[in-house]
Amino acid sequence: MLTRMPLRLSLPLLLSVFAGLFTLLLTTFQLPSSIEAAVEDWQNRTRQHFALLQSSLSDHVRHGRTAELETELADLASLDGIAWAMVIDRDLRIVASTRLDLRTDQLNAISPSALKARVRMGHASWLPLAGQRQLAIYPLDRTGQIPARQHDALLVELDFTAQLQQIKRDAWSYLAQILALLFFLGLALNFLYGRLITGRLARVEQAARHFAAHQLPQSPAIKGYDEIAALARTLSQMMHQLYDRQMALSESERMMRDLINTAPVGMLVVDHDLRIGQANLAAARLFNRTPLELVATPVESLLLESDAAQRMLHSPMGTALELTGLRSGQQVPLEISCTPFRRQKAQHYLLLLRDI
Numbered sequence: 001m002l003t004r005m006p007l008r009l010s011l012p013l014l015l016s017v018f019a020g021l022f023t024l025l026l027t028t029f030q031l032p033s034s035i036e037a038a039v040e041d042w043q044n045r046t047r048q049h050f051a052l053l054q055s056s057l058s059d060h061v062r063h064g065r066t067a068e069l070e071t072e073l074a075d076l077a078s079l080d081g082i083a084w085a086m087v088i089d090r091d092l093r094i095v096a097s098t099r100l101d102l103r104t105d106q107l108n109a110i111s112p113s114a115l116k117a118r119v120r121m122g123h124a125s126w127l128p129l130a131g132q133r134q135l136a137i138y139p140l141d142r143t144g145q146i147p148a149r150q151h152d153a154l155l156v157e158l159d160f161t162a163q164l165q166q167i168k169r170d171a172w173s174y175l176a177q178i179l180a181l182l183f184f185l186g187l188a189l190n191f192l193y194g195r196l197i198t199g200r201l202a203r204v205e206q207a208a209r210h211f212a213a214h215q216l217p218q219s220p221a222i223k224g225y226d227e228i229a230a231l232a233r234t235l236s237q238m239m240h241q242l243y244d245r246q247m248a249l250s251e252s253e254r255m256m257r258d259l260i261n262t263a264p265v266g267m268l269v270v271d272h273d274l275r276i277g278q279a280n281l282a283a284a285r286l287f288n289r290t291p292l293e294l295v296a297t298p299v300e301s302l303l304l305e306s307d308a309a310q311r312m313l314h315s316p317m318g319t320a321l322e323l324t325g326l327r328s329g330q331q332v333p334l335e336i337s338c339t340p341f342r343r344q345k346a347q348h349y350l351l352l353l354r355d356i
Helices: 008-060 068-075 111-120 161-214 226-264 281-286 306-313
Strands: 082-088 094-095 125-128 133-141 153-157 268-271 275-280 320-327 330-343 346-356
Touching: 008 068, 008 082, 008 133, 008 153, 008 161, 068 082, 068 094, 111 133, 111 153, 161 226, 161 275, 268 281, 281 346, 306 346
Parallel strands: none
Antiparallel strands: 082 094, 082 153, 125 133, 133 153, 268 275, 268 346, 320 330, 330 346
8 A cells, every 4th residue: 555655655654553553552551551550559659658657656556645646647648649547446436537527437438346357357458448449457556465466456548549640641641742752753754754765766756757758868966875876876877878879879860861862872761561751862753753752652653563562572682673663654664672671669671773
């Protein structure tokens, strides 16, 4: 398909197809996987932060440092994606929280009994909520015993919606930057392609068309040492050689016409149908006609013998035949020799006529 259109159009089309395939691959495979990886990385970092915070809060709970608990929770609430956080005791009473209106009986995602059971398990757990929200439960060791038998707990509600939207915006921004880079790179490549290839090929084509129309060589102004410059030099050399050969052929034909026209012996140039294409003055006088009157006249109409044409064609080259010509109704004895030659890839014959 690309070979059916100009090169100046095929490259932009090829770049557009490449950009479309690249966009399709990014949106189908790269963007979803990158978004998933970014969310997973953010969650892992959040879990690591909570694990470190779990130890610090456990120490504050053991020593009854409520002010420090509230400070830690306030710092936690300032992080992106944290909706609220609270520390509860084993009876689900709030020890410290980031909001005054929080109550454990308002937790719709888990019942109080299930919450107590998870706290007694002694390890962190995450509960999915609606949308991109999750509830994190981290038990806090109040006694410091190993294994711990009495736990408070850190409850944190996280909302990944804003982070996910930001990750998607960053991913689409990255895609837009890549496409913009490809667009400007395509413009630069198209400019260089047009300047180094299509423009130079167009000058080569223009020179070839000029030579075909006017038969005058015109060297394409192409500099360099690459394949296109070599093609231009070869084409220029070929056009000059053809022009020189045409000039030599034209000069040869002119000299032949002059020779025929000025020869004292009658000369006729006939084609393969034995129709006269050129006649000199001496031949015209033999038949009492002008040279123009002889043009396009069949040779048989000028000779008496009906088999004169066949005898001339089948006789050895240069053999003189004695035939009878017709001049104004009178018979004229002639000596005619026939010499075949080719002109413009067509068979012609040169007839020499003498009045005997």
